[in-house]
Amino acid sequence: MAEQKPKNQDIDFTIIGQGLAGSLLAYCLLNAGKRIAIISDGKQSASRVAAGLINPITGQRFVLAEKTPAMLKLASEFYTAIETKLGIRCYFPTPLIRLFNNEKEKVFYEKRLLQPHYTPFFSTKPLSEQQLVNAPFGGVIQLQAAWLDTNTLLDALADYFISHDRITHLPAQTNSQTTTIHCEGYKIKYNPLFSWLPLQPAHGEIIHCESKSKLAPEITVKSKWLLPTSQNTCRIGATFEPHISEPTQQEQSKNALLSFVSSLKKDNEFNLLSHQAGIRPATLDKQPFIGFHPHDSNHAVFNGFGSRGSLLIPWYAKLFTETLVNQSKIPAEADIQRYESLCV
Structure with a gap:
């Protein structure tokens, strides 16, 4: 270019x-x-x-921030307008399967169901046995998620x-x-x-894999995430290593991500295509x-x-x-x- x-x-x-x-x-x-x-x-x-990833409900407590619905609407309109203007496809609204890590997360989710403004973000459709692999505490389908x-x-x-x-x-x-x-x-x-600003950079790694079998289209999250990018390819991430100051590919991180995807999709085989590392520009108070x-x-x-x-x-x-x-x-x-x- x-x-x-x-x-x-x-x-x-x-x-x-x-x-x-x-x-x-x-x-x-x-x-x-x-x-x-x-x-x-x-x-x-x-x-x-x-x-x-664009996930409106975040954290172990299933938090929906006050401005998130408005941000979601604007992001959808913004990216769709860019797609039209530039003649590309880059914004993909996709349901997200959230698997509970423990009973505590399940309780938080059940409490959120009692709050009306959370209703549009959860599906009432039960998860299938295939979707609940390695999920003893269950899970839920989150709506209005997407990936860019x-x-x-x-x-x-x-x-x-x-x-x-x-x-x-x-x-x-x-x-x-x-x-x-x-x-x-x-x-x-x-x-x-601007070095005086309290940046809290966080090192993270992802892998890109090819699957032997066809993948379901939903994003799956259980601490880490699996994001299908086609019927037979996916991205898996992400690690969190705040002590690493520059992008560095770690063998143990790669193995942890491969282990994660194998635990989610026990009936499938994955071949590693690439392994990447980056530094998230996070901040002390989680605001930009x-x-x-x-x-x-x-x-x-x-x-x-x-x-x-x-x-x-x-x-x-x-x-x-x-x-x-x-x-x-x-x-x-x-x-x-x-x-x-x-x-x-």
């Missing part, structure tokens, strides 16, 4: 980083009529390793930006009159402008980092979306575009002003 430098003209915003955060924010700004430049180091981002093919999306967006002459390689000079937005993922911890540097308003950050980036980024990209274009207020939960006291 050939890359070109932006034409020699004034630009409004320079975006550093071409993962999902940088790419979707760039797309929103272009659609708002702004002139942008995207600076990429050409290396693989964590977004290309991520599963792209991040590689297809990022490749298509890269071509779109190239067609608009928007991409350049590092190193590059940024115009001091423009706003530079830092979307480097976990590498923000090496950025002297968005906003302007306290002492230099020419620099901003759009980062820290962790493992829920496929759901969160469209929502916050739209909101931050409104901030950048129309000076609207950044949502308090995401505004880096909450950590301003750490910037010295």
Whole structure:
């Protein structure tokens, strides 16, 4: 894929980083009529390793966050519109089979059933014996889940930006009159402008496998997840290793993931196709980092979306575009002003 430098003209915003955060924010700004430049180091981002899972109900307590229904609606509309515009398929609404790890999880689920706003997210259809393999505590089918093919999306967006002459390689000079937005993922911890933000990067690994038998289309989750990408291929993940600081493929992680899929699909055989590692840009309070540097308003950050980036980024990209274009207020939960006291 050939890359070109932006034409020699004034630009409004320079975006550093071409993962999902940088790419979707760039797309929103272009659609708002702004002139942008995207600076990429050409290396693989964590977004290309991520599963792209969109799961509205999370954690052992089956939590549905207040803004999640609105975020789901916007994400569906956002990705569908991109599919139409770019002529691709990248967004796949898919039921999710959630297998309980213990009796405690089952009790939390039963309590959620008594809350009316949870009703649209659970199917009343019982799971089959085949779906309940290695699930002594049972499980449930969660609705309104989906997965995002991040590689297809990022490749298509890269071509779109190239067609608009928007991409350049590092190193590059940024115009001091423009706003530079830092979307480097976990590498923000090496950025002297924003290294004070309390990032909690988490190393994770996934594998891509081919199955001997046809796979059911549903996503299956039991601590780890199995995501069918075709009738005979799937992605399995993900490990969580906060002590590893750089993407590194671990043999023990690969074996743990292979063991997981074998325990779920005992009547099937899987051949390993690939093994990948990445660093999730998670944060201390599990909220993203968005906003302007306290002492230099020419620099901003759009980062820290962790493992829920496929759901969160469209929502916050739209909101931050409104901030950048129309000076609207950044949502308090995401505004880096909450950590301003750490910037010295």
